[in-house]
Amino acid sequence: MTRKVPVLVTGGAGYIGSHAVLALRDAGWPVTVIDNLVTGFRFAVPEGVPFYEGDIADADLLARIIAEQGIKAIMHFAGSVIVPESVENPLKYYENNTVKSRALIAAAVSGGVDHFIFSSTAATYGTPEESPVREDSPKLPINPYGMSKLMTETMLGDVSRAHPINYCALRYFNVAGADPLARTGQSTAGATHLIKVAVEAALGKREHVAVFGTDFDTPDGTGVRDYIHVSDLAAAHVLALEALIAQPDQSMTMNCGYGRGFSVMEVLDAVDRVTNRTIERRLEGRRAGDPAALISDNSRIKATLPWQPQYADLGTIVEHALAWERRLTEIHAAGA
Known part of the structure; x- marks a missing residue:
């Protein structure tokens, strides 16, 4: 039975x-x-969960949180995630994703945090020559977003060799869907995630x-x-934390995906089927920094963790995203 230590989630809202x-x-x-x-x-943070509004680069605040809550593990999600924006504004990404991660890692070391789980990305691979892509494939990011995350992975590797902290870097593929109970979901206005955009269009919001x-x-x-349901991804984080606690001398880097790819058109077709309507599709040129295909080889995470995806179905992912989008309309109508 894993000892359940206090966990700080950055970007937990x-x-x-x-x-x-x-x-x-x-x-x-x-x-x-x-x-x-x-x-x-x-509103995305459940009642009863201690919440601190602040920046992960605020060393004094982090020291206080770690001390007050007895934090022994950090799950780090805070950062910027829009690939085209990273091409247009690289310094924002190196500030938010790399410089501030360095400050967070420093606070973790100073505060005696034992375990660190990092929200990384398949963008670290750039345009892979092989597909599915493995963790040991060349890391050649083609945009500042991917590079900013790879730099943080490198920092974690170096720090874990110099200090008593182990880490897991989880390289996400395309995260989609929402909590099956509609407790939370993708809520950002102007989001660029395809399935989020598509269900907004299906509901007349675009x-x-x-x-x-x-x-x-x-x-x-x-x-x-490679679209992965956000709840399956969250489950992988909990299992990764258990693995870090069980093996304090081991660190890990693992892909998080299903090992199956869908094209943009296949996704839009799935949204059409679920909603029983046809979304208008406007064909435009490629965006800077977009590879043709990104599909995970997920054999390492399946061999390392007892991870059994529960929602590895495109239709289910769309249904949950759609249910959350309707719930979000209610939340906004209530003034939250």
């Missing part, structure tokens, strides 16, 4: 972080949230869906991605 908070709470872990609420939402690139070397010419 955001999309993936709020699902991790639910997964930890549902499994009985003491959890605390820090979020600056720039892209997060206070007039159309832009399809960026129809000339990729893929079966239908549109980009292919």
